[in-house]
Amino acid sequence: MLDKQLEKELQRFALEIRIGAVEEFKARGFGHVGGSLSVADALAVLYGAVMKYDPKNPKMEDRDKLVCSKGHAGPSVYAALGLKGFFPYEEIKTLNQPGTNFPSHCDRQKTPGVDMTTGSLGQGTSLAVGMAMGDKLKGRDSRTFLIVGDGESDEGQVWEAAMFTAAKKVTNLVWLIDNNKKQLDGYTKDILDSGDLREKFEAFGFEAVRIDGNDIAQLYDVLTKKAEDKPIAVILDTVKGKGVKEVEETMGNHSMNVPAETYDKWLGELRAELAALA
Amino acid sequence: MKVVYNGEKDRAFKEVLGETIPRLAEEDKDVIYLDADLMGCIGTAKWAAANPDRAINCGIAEANMMGIAAGMSAVGFKPIVHTFGPFASRRCFDQIFLSGAYAGNSVTVIGTDPGVCAAFNGGTHMPFEDMALYRAIPGAYVFDITDAAMLESVLEQCKDMEGIKYIRVGRKNNMKMYEEGMKAEIGKGIVVKEYGTDAVVFACGIMVAMAVEAAEILKKEGIQITVVDMFTVKPLDEELVEKYAKAAGAVVTAENHNKIGGLYSAVTEVLSKKCPTPVEYVAVEDVFGEVGPQDYLEKQFGLTPEHIVEKVKAAIARK
Numbered sequence A: 001m002l003d004k005q006l007e008k009e010l011q012r013f014a015l016e017i018r019i020g021a022v023e024e025f026k027a028r029g030f031g032h033v034g035g036s037l038s039v040a041d042a043l044a045v046l047y048g049a050v051m052k053y054d055p056k057n058p059k060m061e062d063r064d065k066l067v068c069s070k071g072h073a074g075p076s077v078y079a080a081l082g083l084k085g086f087f088p089y090e091e092i093k094t095l096n097q098p099g100t101n102f103p104s105h106c107d108r109q110k111t112p113g114v115d116m117t118t119g120s121l122g123q124g125t126s127l128a129v130g131m132a133m134g135d136k137l138k139g140r141d142s143r144t145f146l147i148v149g150d151g152e153s154d155e156g157q158v159w160e161a162a163m164f165t166a167a168k169k170v171t172n173l174v175w176l177i178d179n180n181k182k183q184l185d186g187y188t189k190d191i192l193d194s195g196d197l198r199e200k201f202e203a204f205g206f207e208a209v210r211i212d213g214n215d216i217a218q219l220y221d222v223l224t225k226k227a228e229d230k231p232i233a234v235i236l237d238t239v240k241g242k243g244v245k246e247v248e249e250t251m252g253n254h255s256m257n258v259p260a261e262t263y264d265k266w267l268g269e270l271r272a273e274l275a276a277l278a
Numbered sequence B: 001m002k003v004v005y006n007g008e009k010d011r012a013f014k015e016v017l018g019e020t021i022p023r024l025a026e027e028d029k030d031v032i033y034l035d036a037d038l039m040g041c042i043g044t045a046k047w048a049a050a051n052p053d054r055a056i057n058c059g060i061a062e063a064n065m066m067g068i069a070a071g072m073s074a075v076g077f078k079p080i081v082h083t084f085g086p087f088a089s090r091r092c093f094d095q096i097f098l099s100g101a102y103a104g105n106s107v108t109v110i111g112t113d114p115g116v117c118a119a120f121n122g123g124t125h126m127p128f129e130d131m132a133l134y135r136a137i138p139g140a141y142v143f144d145i146t147d148a149a150m151l152e153s154v155l156e157q158c159k160d161m162e163g164i165k166y167i168r169v170g171r172k173n174n175m176k177m178y179e180e181g182m183k184a185e186i187g188k189g190i191v192v193k194e195y196g197t198d199a200v201v202f203a204c205g206i207m208v209a210m211a212v213e214a215a216e217i218l219k220k221e222g223i224q225i226t227v228v229d230m231f232t233v234k235p236l237d238e239e240l241v242e243k244y245a246k247a248a249g250a251v252v253t254a255e256n257h258n259k260i261g262g263l264y265s266a267v268t269e270v271l272s273k274k275c276p277t278p279v280e281y282v283a284v285e286d287v288f289g290e291v292g293p294q295d296y297l298e299k300q301f302g303l304t305p306e307h308i309v310e311k312v313k314a315a316i317a318r319k
C-alpha cells in the first residue's frame, strides 16, 4: 500500500511532468498534447517509485526499462527524465527544434534515458518483448514496462507480441495499455472497436487487470506487484488530455496548436494545483 | 501544358485530397476509400462519416488495410488507400507486393508527407526510400507529385488503371506549377523550362520548383538549362531522358528521396545502357531523416536550388 506521503510526492511528480510537457509544446507551438497528458500518472509512478535506474548511468545493464510504444508521448517521457536528472531539464524545451535531442517520437540514440526508439505504432511491443526476454536470458533482475496506445492496439503486431509474451512466459514484461478511448480520427470504438481489452489480454494468457490509469494509488499497487506465472497486462482507463480541463474537453486533442497565451493559461492551472499539493 | 509558375504557393494538397477522393467516389460507385486513422489529416473525415459504405477507416493497421484493399479489388472495387508515406510503403510492403501486385489486384495508394515534408513528425515518419520500394514492384507506377492540379489529374486517372499505383504527395502546399485542369500524361515527362541545352535537370516533387529557380539563377550567369518534371518516376519516360541527355550531354537529377532507388537510379539505369552521359544528383545521401521545420531539413539534406546550381556546373564540367 502506498503511504500518504509518497502518494502526494507522486501526484506532484505527475503534475510536474504535465507542466514539463506543456512547456515543451509552448516552446514549439504545437504537439501531441492529448496522448502525452494521459500517461503522465503512469510515468510518474514508474519513474518516481517503481523503476530501478541511475540517471548518471542511463545504460546501466540491469536497470528497468521503459518502452513507450506510442512514441508520440515522448514529451511526457522527456519531462519525467529531465526532472529525474538524466540531462539538464531546460533542454526539453528544444522539442522538435532543428538539431534537437528531443524529437516528436522517442529516440534511444538521441535522448539519454530513452530506452527504445518508437514512432511507427505497434513496433514498440515486439521490441519490448525482445528486451525483456533478453534480460531474462542474461540472468538480469530487471523488468521492462511497455506503454501501448489503445488506437495503437489496432496493429496486428501488438497481438503477435501479446501472444508471444504469454506463450513464452515473458513475465518480466509489464504491458500498460493507455485506454484513453481516442485515437487520431476520433473515438476508438467508432474507428475500430477493440471490445473489452481486459478480456482479450486475459484470453491471450495474461493476468489482466483494469484500473483508473490516472489514479496514483491504483497504479502504484499494480506496478509494484511482481508477476508470478503469467505476465501482467494493465488496462489503464485514462482520459486523453488528462489534467488540463480545456484539453480534456476538446474532441480533437490528439495534436494541438494553440497560442502561447493558451499554454500559459494551462500552465497557470497546473502550477496552482501543484502549489495546492505542497 | 501551360506552366504558370511564378514563385507562388499553390492550394494545399490536403484540400485537393479532401475534395477529389469524395468526388471520385461519388462519380464512380466502384471507388472505395480506405484509411488508417489519418482521415483527419487529409480532410476526408467529414465526408467519410456521412458515407460509411464508401469510406472505411481501418484503424491503425496498415498491412491489414492493404490486404483488404487488394481483396476488394478482386471483387470489383477500385480502392484508393491513404496513410503517411512510410506506413504506405515500409509498413505494409509484403501485402502490397504479394496481395496487391503479384495476385493481380489493383490499388491506388496515396502516401502523404514524402521525405522532408514529414518535418515535425521526424525520422520515423520521413520516407526517403518509398519510391525505391515501389519501383521494385514489377509493373507498379510511382508518382512524385508537383502541384495541386497535377495531383487531381493523376488521381482521376489512377482510379481506373490496373495494377499498383503509388502517389507520394505532401499535405501542405508546394509551389504552383501548372494551370488548373491540366492533364498530366502518365509516363511522360513535362518540359517546364527550356532555356537551352547546357545541361538538363530531371526533377520530381518539391524539387521541380527548385530546379526552375536554379535555371533562373544559372541563366543570369549565362548558363542555359532545360528542366523536366519527371513526376512519373516509374515507368520512366525513357525517350525524353535520352533525347535531352543527348542534346545536353550533362544531366542532373533532383529528388526528395534517397539517392538509392529513386529518380537518380531510374535515370542512370536508362542512360548507362542507352547513352552514357555524366550525371550528377541532388538527393538524400543515404541517411535517415530527422525532426525539424521543412526549410531546415531541405538545407540539412541539400535539397535546395543552390545545390542544384552547383551540381549543374559539376555536370557541365564533366562534359
Ligand SMILES: Cc1ncc(C[n+]2csc(CCOP(=O)(O)OP(=O)(O)O)c2C)c(N)n1
Residues within 6 Å of the ligand: A034, A035, A036, A038, A070, A072, A119, A120, A121, A122, A148, A149, A150, A151, A152, A153, A178, A180, A182, A183, A184, A240, A254, B036, B037, B038, B060, B062, B087, B091
Ligand atoms: C504505424 C503508424 N501508423 C500511423 C501513425 C500515425 N499516428 C500517430 S499517433 C496516431 C493515433 C494513436 O492513437 P493511440 O494509440 O490511441 O494514441 P493516444 O490516444 O494515446 O495518443 C496515429 C494514427 C503512426 N505513428 N504509426
Ligand SMILES: [Mg+2]
Residues within 6 Å of the ligand: A149, A150, A151, A152, A178, A179, A180, A181, A182, A183, A240
Ligand atoms: Mg488512444
